[in-house]
Amino acid sequence: MTVEKTLLEIKKDLAEKKISSLEATEATLAQIEAKADLGSYVTVCADEARAAAKEADARIAAGEDLPLLGVPVAVKDNICTEGVRTTCASRFLENYVPPYDAFVVKKLKAAGAVIVGKTNMDEFAMGSASEFSAFGPVKNAVDPSRVPGGSSGGSAAAVASFQAYAALGSDTGGSIRQPASFNGVVGLKPTYSAVSRFGLVAFASSLDQIGPLARTVDDCKYVYDVIKGHDPMDSTSAPGDIDRGEKFDSLKGRRIGVAKEFFPSSLDSGIKAALDKAIKFYEKNGAEIVETSIKSFDMALACYYILSSAEASSNLSRYDGIKYGRRAAGCKSLQDIYYKSRTEFFGPEVKRRIMLGNFVLSSGYYDAFYLRASKARTLIKNDFEAALSGCDALICPTAPTTAYERGKQADPSDAYLGDVFTVPVNIAGLPGLSLRCGADADGLPIGMQLIGKAYCEETLFSLARIFEREAAV
């Protein structure tokens, strides 16, 4: 079936004119329709996609060759698309149509991609189950009674259920890797500053990164190569040629680190077994397994929730009912506009983070929270640097659980614990890749995470590719 091909396969078919972009796009749109129950998309851009597909077909006919020419892909709904509403799955922005394209969207368009729609997510990317969406929850593509993970749950479910050949997500504390894990697909959170954030609606600016989700390692790398690179509009974007990773086909001489903090005694036995098997695979195939440690690991979760909420409280202040987005009805004063609009149009998790963020930044508490968290960030970075100085990558579970049942998570702090293995990577600004490494007793995918040195995505892809090809999970 057309939609089940990998991105590289469909790309080849398109180039060889075995299929037209319009046909591939129609098949994808039909699959989106057929799988609409999953709630993967907030907005399906059928007309725009068909127009882009026709243009791609004309260019293919004219002999043009671009990396993604004619390939249907999806974009998370917190990445701005000119002329197509970008809601962040929030009531506040349900009517917001950006006047510009994000850098990565420009890159996708320049590479000839056909954007089929905007994927569903947790509101403003805050959450890890994609249940905090103003447009309804997303369901897991493997088992719709389960959550798809979050916040890029829509992107992960769309890719896993063949509603796109690849999708862009964003990852502030695990929002690409954890849903990739829950849906059994490949997700990369690139090194901080490797992909421009211009046009990504900010949640926590010092942690946010855009990255690809795809069904294979090579597809994931292929999309990453399209979207990475310097952008003068993002002052934090890394200049010049950033790649420092290595491409290799053999594990001989490679060293893979196992930090004990990522394997607590409480770790789910099914997940532990799958990870042990993966570690054995690498060892058996010639890699050296190195025991190491991230001593500051225990600080990471608190550090993350302080820093990310602080930045979020500021980043989300612009939604004030004045300039764009929704304004509550019946406002009689300026205070009314602020209070009523922000009360009515923000969901519960967003409000929680805004309050938390304002608290940690407020006069008298700044030193105790924000400043200490900033210091913890330095410790965590240093620990990762030390651990990675002795190996090519660290291996660990992506998440402490597999996909859990929908509607079950009542306590926010339990949900926050689900990010325990992913947030340290954002704090350290390093690349992290999640890849399926097995299944639990219910047949739900288990994800493993490979954490690399800064700008060494290529190394992660190499390690993941060998596993994907040879481990037979």
Add this chain to the structure above:
Amino acid sequence: MSDYIVTIGLEVHCELKTESKLFCSCVNKFGGEPNSHTCPICAGHPGVMPVLNKKAVEYTVKAGCAIGSRISRFSKWDRKNYFYPDLPKAWQTSQYDLPLCVGGEVRFDVGGEEKTVRLNRIHLEEDAGKLVHGAGFTAVDYNRCGVPLIECVTEPDIHSADEAVAFLEELAGIFRYCGISDCKMQEGSIRADVNLSLSRPGEPLGTRTETKNLNSFRSVRRAIEAEIARQTEVLESGGKVVQETRHFDDASGTGYGMRSKEDAQDYRYFPEPDLMPVVLSDADIDAIAASLPELKRARRARYTSELGLSDYDADVLTSDPAVADLFDETVKLGAVAKKAANYIMSEIMRKGKTEGEDGVTVGVTGAQLSDILSLVEKGEINLVASKDVLDKIWQTDMSASEAVDKLGLRQNNDAGEIEKLVRDIIAANPGPADDFRKGNEKVLSFFVGQLMKATKGKTNPKIAGDLVRKLLSE
């Protein structure tokens, strides 16, 4: 009440005259249709990011160098968070604990004495937009949003309204000379907040109030005077001054409290994650310092001590850097200082001044002006004709000599030719000629006038006068 000591500290905001805004490429220009100088970045759309205008950093460092600040090798950006419709991101990107310039001082004269005010810091930040109130609605104009603004914070070294105004005038002069700001009050490009307290001699400083956003030197003076009177009255009646933020209403000439310390805003400052810190090398700073021009105070001193101008003339010439530059250039090309000064103060400043606006448009170069002055000196044209020459070459690159020829204004200095003309005029006016011979000296000017009329002013008036007297006396 003379037994109180007035202590004042100022926070002065100055818009920098960069081509573009601080964090986007929108034009930095006063006025324009509302929201015409905006883009998604300065209008605070979701997903946008700032890119620093390096020129604004250079200008701020220049300001610091001009007043002797220590320039920070490492400074950073912080978010000052608060809600207001004129602030689209709901934070102002500013500098909190690591400003670009630290310390410095400004010297100026007030009441014939030299006074020094120390600066605490100068930092760079972005301006906000403007609310426009209509009948039953309020709109927002974001044109000014993101315009680079420096905030100069003084130490509490000022003790009267006179000192405050004299300081502000000196500071504005320095910035104009540096070419970093026009400091135009009527466009709001320089604004001040006044912190003021009263105390008895020998006692610690009293509780201060802050009067915000005074946008003319006149309102600074009035606000200070009103606040001194108010605090004096409070203290005299046994009350306590409350620490608060106040607003001064220009129309009524009175201030009123806006919010007290208890409900002061908590700005929740934290480092701006979307901008890299500003790192300057010694070479960067040296290059900027080397680009500083001679400032107002130094020039004024040089004009009086070296060029022998009066204090008044030196003041007038240095009131505008463009005028002072013209004067220097003209003198450098050989003009006599006093003559150049007189001509600039009378003709150039009259012509270049627009009603209701600060500053002077200087429409000639030093070369053009020294040309005019030398033509007058040599008697090629007279002063009256020089005004026509000035009009002709104003804001063009035409030389004065060329204009004289084009206008046909070259003065006739040929005594023989003039004599013929005078004889003709005397012959045509026998009545007045008789009057002169009867002793009426006043008719001399009548004859000179007739001659000028006949030659369209192109006759050397001195030669003409002498000849009229001589020929009438024959």
